[in-house]
Amino acid sequence: MSYLVLARKWRPKTFSEVIGQQHVLRALINGLDQDRLHHAFLFAGTRGVGKTTLARILAKSLNCEKGVSSTPCGECQSCQEVDSGRFVDLIEVDAASRTGIDDMRELLNNVQYTPSRGRYKVYLIDEVHMLSTSSFNALLKTLEEPPPHVKFLFATTDPQKLPVTILSRCLQFNLRRLDIAQISGHLANILQQENIEFEIEALTEIARSADGSMRDALSLLDQAISFGAGSVTSENVHEMLGSISQQQLHTLVSALFNQDAQTALQQSAELSAQGRDFKKTLDELLITLQRIATLQLVPNLEESDSATDNSNHDQLSLLSQQIPAETIQLLYQIALHGKRDLPYAADPKSGFDMTLLRMLSFQPMQVDTNNTAITPNADAKPQVVAKPKLEPQQSYSEPVAKQQQISESTPVVEPIKTAPKPAAISNSTSTTQINSANWLDVTARLKLTAFSRQLADNAAFIALEDKTISLAIAPELAHLANDKAISRLQSALSTTLQYDVKLRVQQDEIQQSSSTLATERAEQSKLSQKNAKDAIHNDPAVAALKNAFNAEIIESTIKPI
Numbered sequence: 001m002s003y004l005v006l007a008r009k010w011r012p013k014t015f016s017e018v019i020g021q022q023h024v025l026r027a028l029i030n031g032l033d034q035d036r037l038h039h040a041f042l043f044a045g046t047r048g049v050g051k052t053t054l055a056r057i058l059a060k061s062l063n064c065e066k067g068v069s070s071t072p073c074g075e076c077q078s079c080q081e082v083d084s085g086r087f088v089d090l091i092e093v094d095a096a097s098r099t100g101i102d103d104m105r106e107l108l109n110n111v112q113y114t115p116s117r118g119r120y121k122v123y124l125i126d127e128v129h130m131l132s133t134s135s136f137n138a139l140l141k142t143l144e145e146p147p148p149h150v151k152f153l154f155a156t157t158d159p160q161k162l163p164v165t166i167l168s169r170c171l172q173f174n175l176r177r178l179d180i181a182q183i184s185g186h187l188a189n190i191l192q193q194e195n196i197e198f199e200i201e202a203l204t205e206i207a208r209s210a211d212g213s214m215r216d217a218l219s220l221l222d223q224a225i226s227f228g229a230g231s232v233t234s235e236n237v238h239e240m241l242g243s244i245s246q247q248q249l250h251t252l253v254s255a256l257f258n259q260d261a262q263t264a265l266q267q268s269a270e271l272s273a274q275g276r277d278f279k280k281t282l283d284e285l286l287i288t289l290q291r292i293a294t295l296q297l298v299p300n301l302e303e304s305d306s307a308t309d310n311s312n313h314d315q316l317s318l319l320s321q322q323i324p325a326e327t328i329q330l331l332y333q334i335a336l337h338g339k340r341d342l343p344y345a346a347d348p349k350s351g352f353d354m355t356l357l358r359m360l361s362f363q364p365m366q367v368d369t370n371n372t373a374i375t376p377n378a379d380a381k382p383q384v385v386a387k388p389k390l391e392p393q394q395s396y397s398e399p400v401a402k403q404q405q406i407s408e409s410t411p412v413v414e415p416i417k418t419a420p421k422p423a424a425i426s427n428s429t430s431t432t433q434i435n436s437a438n439w440l441d442v443t444a445r446l447k448l449t450a451f452s453r454q455l456a457d458n459a460a461f462i463a464l465e466d467k468t469i470s471l472a473i474a475p476e477l478a479h480l481a482n483d484k485a486i487s488r489l490q491s492a493l494s495t496t497l498q499y500d501v502k503l504r505v506q507q508d509e510i511q512q513s514s515s516t517l518a519t520e521r522a523e524q525s526k527l528s529q530k531n532a533k534d535a536i537h538n539d540p541a542v543a544a545l546k547n548a549f550n551a552e553i554i555e556s557t558i559k560p561i
């Protein structure tokens with residue numbers, strides 16, 4: 001038995017079997033059922049989205065011996081001949097190979113004759129934009145006064161190239177690219193009926209590569225079936241496409257976040273050994289980071305392209321909760337630059353490695369209050385890094401400004417945002433104390449939600465007695481001390497202190513002596529503004545400009561660097 005490729009075997013034979021394109025189907029079905037059909041249709045859309053398939057079903061609907069309807073019987077001779085490509089009144093022309101005027105004249109000369117078997121003569125002209133100008137002119141004359149027994153179905157990937165005179169005489173349908181869920185769902189359905197084993201991730205990967213085209217997806221699926229000797233596993237598909245698996249991506253992102261250079265570079269070496277394409281890998285990394293960033297803002301978002309792949313969604317969702325948004329944004333930016341610079345690297349792997357190293361070096365370090373590593377491998381330990389860190393804004397060549405020696409017993413790291421006083425606090429021993437002297441440092445390092453952050457920043461420390469922390473907040477800011485914010489701040493402080501603390505917030509005028517993070521920041525900002533102004537006014541170059549050009553300093557434009 002000869003093997004029929006999937007794209008042909010599973011070509012939809014009725015409108016109900018067509019995947020997607022609901023807007024087009026509705027119009028065609030209504031037109032057919034009410035027998036009010038235009039005489040010329042233009043199906044526009046990228047390759048493999050179903051243009052000729054729709055045209056053939058339409059030809060069948062018009063010529064079924066049981067009558068014109070949107071549900072041709074599929075059994076009469078006309079239906080069967082259309083399905084097998086032998087129907088004499090369906091004339092299929094590939095305009096890409098028959099562009100000349102002579103071909104078009106010959107074709108149009110036959111238009112006037114009535115159909116030999118069916119009700120309508122259906123002309124299906126594929127890639128119609130390839131016709132020559134004279135061919136278009138000849139076609140236009142027929143379109144202006146079409147015989148009643150003729151329907152024209154044009155298909156094109158490039159409707160812009162059609163003359164307006166032709167466009168204006170067609171009912172135009174724009175076919176959409178199919179999304180990943182539509183394609184992978186259809187592939188899964190086919191494989192189930194073909195009794196072929198498969199993994200969902202493999203189908204998602206094929207769907208992604210097919211880039212909206214069902215025909216490409218089916219032909220990739222054909223390849224994957226023979227590549228995997230009868231089953232479709234994600235490993236085989238990744239090997240076939242040279243792409244990286246979701247699990248490898250998650251491991252990589254975790255390693256980057258955990259400052260685990262060894263695992264990150266190991267992954268890169270593995271990818272290289274597997275012959276993966278590093279540009280594609282950076283693309284996949286960008287997509288993963290983009291998804292994590294999206295999930296951080298819209299946690300309940302049903303991801304259309306991984307709707308059937310729950311484990312992948314769960315892992316991404318976990319990463320989105322663990323990695324701060326700033327870090328994701330930074331990694332994304334570095335990956336984007338890495339992709340841009342990849343062609344200039346000595347070789348793709350070294351370029352990729354360099355991008356990973358840059359991600360490791362320029363990441364804002366996190367306070368990991370739970371001391372848990374984020375990695376799919378439960379037995380992997382967080383890497384303790386004993387090397388200087390750069391702030392994200394510093395340029396690569398700038399000397400390392402803040403060196404911190406970090407030892408195994410005190411995994412002390414810098415907060416995301418620069419705290420006013422970068423002093424180390426230990427969270428791995430029970431000696432952590434909170435007092436009015438270190439309150440600002442401690443709270444600056446807490447991982448908090450927006451509301452609890454506001455509360456922490458605006459509250460002043462009064463005392464810690466009997467595991468109860470008393471805070472004061474100004475009466476006009478009392479609304480910040482709501483139950484949710486208090487409870488979140490309480491649990492963050494408990495984690496840092498490593499015992500359960502209670503939080504009591506009382507309304508009080510903030511004393512001069514007990515500043516809050518908010519007042520401290522305001523003070524700082526005032527001071528740096530004053531310093532900036534002093535620097536400008538005392539600058540000899542500015543003084544020279546003032547003298548030479550009678551220049552004036554516009555005070556409001558002075559900003560501290």
Ligand SMILES: [Zn+2]
Pocket residue numbers: 063064065066072073074075076077078079080
């Ligand atoms: Zn029929």
